[in-house]
Amino acid sequence: MLPLYQSQLGLFFILLCPTNSISLWWAVGNPLVLDPNSICRKTTRLAGKQAELCQTQPQIVSEVAKGARLGVRECQFQFRARRWNCTIHNRHFGKILRQDIRETAFVYAITSAGVAYAVTQACSMGELLQCGCENTLRRAAVPPAAGPGAGAATWEWGGCGDDVEFGYDKSKQFMDAESKKAQSDIKSLIDLHNNEAGRLTVKNYMRTECKCHGLSGSCAVKTCWKKMPHFREVGDRLLDRFNGAFKVMGGNDGKTLIPVGHNIKQPDKQDLIYSAESPDFCLPNRRTGSPGTRGRVCNGTAMDVSGCDLLCCGRGHRDQTVSFQENCQCRFHWCCVVQCNQCTVRKELSICV
Known part of the structure; x- marks a missing residue:
């Protein structure tokens, strides 16, 4: 079985042959991402849920690849002025993913968020047969996001809302598959937590959009729907979580994570967590993956x-x-x-x- 750090981001692979055996390295940003089928080419090496998606829903795997690229681009934007700038050099990046540091936490979170985002967006655009718009019709006395005195215009949920639940589920199915095999391992627990933090940053910050209907531009009737936040907003929020990330250690039961330090509150589901201090990234270092x-x-x-x-x-x-x-x-x-x-x-x- 492959080490978890090699298969956490089961998206794009580099085949290295230092010996007679072939080792599989997962590395986001590899040029093979241009061919989404590459993800599924070695299905025997994928976790069960990943292989299932490859075999039954290849169109979704294509969106998974797009989402991973989206996440990497956002990582590079958010870290553009930092010592580690989310550089995607194959060997360097693989070394970063081995460590339970803040930077790795952000990569996992933003990539998981990117996958949820891309799949949801494809649903809304009608590019996937398995899903479409979120079209649950609901009524309320006051229009969404409207304050007191907003008027008594008739309104309803409608339009083409983003089905974020579908994107959330597919991101969870693909991105969490390998780590779930070893949930008693501290790295697996941290990876699962950070993946979830990324997805929730998409899911929990849906915005409301409305369109007025009526004669002469009046707003006698208003139709409203839910849309995802702009992905830059997702990146901004996760960078805030990165700056306030919690250091944790494994509990004695092997199933819980405990914050390190005195009187530190338990991190919530949207916080990023890590267990090791980051290198200073000042000089090139093959061991840590620092490009300098x-x-x-x-x-x-x-x-x-x-x-x-x-x-x-x-x-x-x-x-x-x-x-x-x-x-x-x-x-x-x-x-x-x-x-x-x-x-x-x-x-x-x-x-x-």
Whole structure:
């Protein structure tokens, strides 16, 4: 059986052959993601629920791959100014996934959220036969999100709401499958918790959209439906959870996680958790998977994580002028051509040494 860290994100694989045996490494962001069938090519190595999806619902597996890519892109955006910037180098990334650190917690959460998001979105767009809009019709006395004095307009649930329950279930089925095999293992418990935190950040923050119906633009009747939050909002919320993540250790019963420290409250289902301290990510380190920060662009005036002092780990930085071409002085010519000149733009950058 494969170690859990190798199969937690059972999405894209790299076959490494250091010996006569073949070891299977899971690594989000591998180019094989462009072919979703690659996920299912080795079904004997997938957990039961994953193999079942591959065999019976391959269209959903394609959305799983899209969701994983969505999660990785968001991870790279949220960590773009940090020492570890969610770099997807195959070997480095695999080393990161082995550890129970904050960064791994965020990767699991945002990827699980991405899968739930992509599957739900595909349902709403009519791209999956197994699901569609969330069309449960309900009535209430006051329109959703409306405060006192909102008026007495007739309204009802309708439209094409996002069926987030379906996306949530499929993400849980695929992303949790391997970890459920060993729930007494502390890493499995942490992985399952962080996967759930990601999905709940999609599910628990659905927004209400409404459309008015009536003569002359009046709002005599209003139809409302539930939509998922923008995925950037999901990433922002999970980054907040990352910044306030809880350190935990395994309980004596092998089934519970206990926060480390005195008088620390138990993390809730949407908190991110970890059990090991992160490396400083200052220098390249094969053991930890740190790519280092040498050559990274930093902000010479910022005092936050993007500032040169922090990002360059006190090694200093050098200023460099870079030149590049961009369109300028664009003019529209009737009809229908836009012509632009090419201008040379110079920009001063600060580079970590």
